[in-house]
Amino acid sequence: MTKVAVLGAGSWGTALSIVLADNGHxxxxxxxxxxxxxAINTTYKNEQYLDAYIPEQIQAFYELNEAIDDVSAIVMVVPTKAIREVCMELNNTLKQKAVMIHATKGIExxxxxxxxxxxxxEMDHYDYEDIVVLSGPSHAEEVGKRQPTTVTVSSLNSHNAAxxxxxxxxxxxxxxxSTDIVGIELGGALKNIIALGAGISDGLGYGDNAKAALITRGLAEITRLGVSLGASPLTFLGLPGVGDLIVTCTSPHSRNWRAGNMLGGGQKLDEVLEQMGMVVEGVRTTKAAYxxxxxxxxxxxxxQGLYQVLFEDKEPKDVVEQLMNRTKREEMDDISSLLSVNYPQ
Structure with a gap:
């Protein structure tokens, strides 16, 4: 049995806690x-975020120093905007070296x-090479129900990954x-942008043809940016790439899809975020990627089109027209250039 602290009691943090508890930790x-x-400790539920029974092996804390006391591993699942703040607090309170795993999908x-x-x-005693990332096609709602799910963990430190x-x-x-931590992280973060677009497409009443095109061309964009930052193009054909892209773009479980769907239905961003009541990572990631x-x-x-919708108040239909009227080109140019890139093994 391993003592593990999961930092972040949203839907994903709760679901990962259930997985760990099922494994006897x-x-x-x-x-x-x-x-x-x-509420979690008395009702064994986290109703605002996840409809699942929370096993008794999970104990909730609101004092960070108590949560991390004597743990062997820390799983970071707080929103991207809170990462630095939580790390700074950890620096002042963490007394022992614990394996650091993060499952947050975003870019600052x-x-x-x-x-x-x-x-x-931000962490004084942690080298970048030792940090582990967990990512892949994984709706918290399904993980909480023990439905089959497959993910990838990645680190340059093979011991920590294992x-x-x-x-x-x-x-x-x-x-x-996997050892491609750059590709794993970028696949998990950038797919949220395309999921917003998929939700907008559905909100506008478009069909499967439009969504298939969006997912496919979105994968090309993700790969193009990822390769420019040193990722392997092949990573984006795996679970943290096309796998996560499919699950996030096609399901109402996805908060990014739901947010996009409301935008496509005519609501403004501020209204959407207020109604969601949860962090929509794709909004911040769109700004970063743009x-x-x-x-x-x-x-x-x-x-670029999604940035215009989110931050320049451009109408979604106008953006679709803009994308459909781009200059003619050869589709395979993208794929052949990406696969010919030399990348680190």
Whole structure:
């Protein structure tokens, strides 16, 4: 039995806690809200975020120092915007070295850095190479019900990756390993942009043809940006790439799809975010990816169009027309150029 702290008691943090508890681990689920911790400990439910029974092996905490006391592993599942703040607090309270795993799918807009880079910067005693990322096609609602799910853990430290695989893997939660941490993180973050677009497409009343085109061309954009940052193009054909893209773009479970669907139905961004009541990572990631693509002159027309909808108040239908009337080109140009890139093994 391993003592594990899961930081972030939203839907995904709760679902991962259930996986760990099913594997017999001593799980400490941290939330910054006292009333939420007390409700979890007394009702064994986290009703605002996940419709699932919480096993008794999971104990909720609202004091971070108590949650991380004597743990062997920490699973970071807080929103991207809270990563630096939580890491700074960890720096002041963590007394022992624990394996650091994060399952947050996003990019920091201001710095354009991935979550593992932010953790490596803020944590005094953690090297970037030792951090583990967990990502893949995984709706929290299905994980909480023990429905078959497959994800990938990635780290440059093979020992930490193997340890993380052992922590989570079971008969309903299969875990693969990878060394392409750049591709794993970017696949998980950037697919949220395309999921917003898929939701907008459905909200506008478009059909499967439009969504298939959006997913396929969205994958090209994700791969183009990922390869420019050192990722393997093949990673985006796996679970954290096309797998996560499909599940996030095609299901009402996806909060990014739901947000996009409301935008396509005519609501404004502020209204949508207020109604959601949960973080929609795709909004911040769209801003980050748009900024990076502009600076590095990387072609990302879908991301650019979504940026215009989210931050420049452009009508979704006008953006669709803009995308459909782009200059003619050869589709295979993208794929052949990406697959010919030399990337680190």
């Amino acid at each position: 001593d799980v400490r689920l941290w939330t910054h809200r006292k009333e939420q911790a007390e 807009p201001e710095s354009l850095k991935r979550v593992s880079q932010v953790i490596g910067e 340890l993380s695989q052992d922590l989570f893997i079971n008969e309903s939660f299969r875990v693969y390993t 900024q990076f693509a502009k600076e590095q002159q990387i072609e990302m027309p879908i991301t």
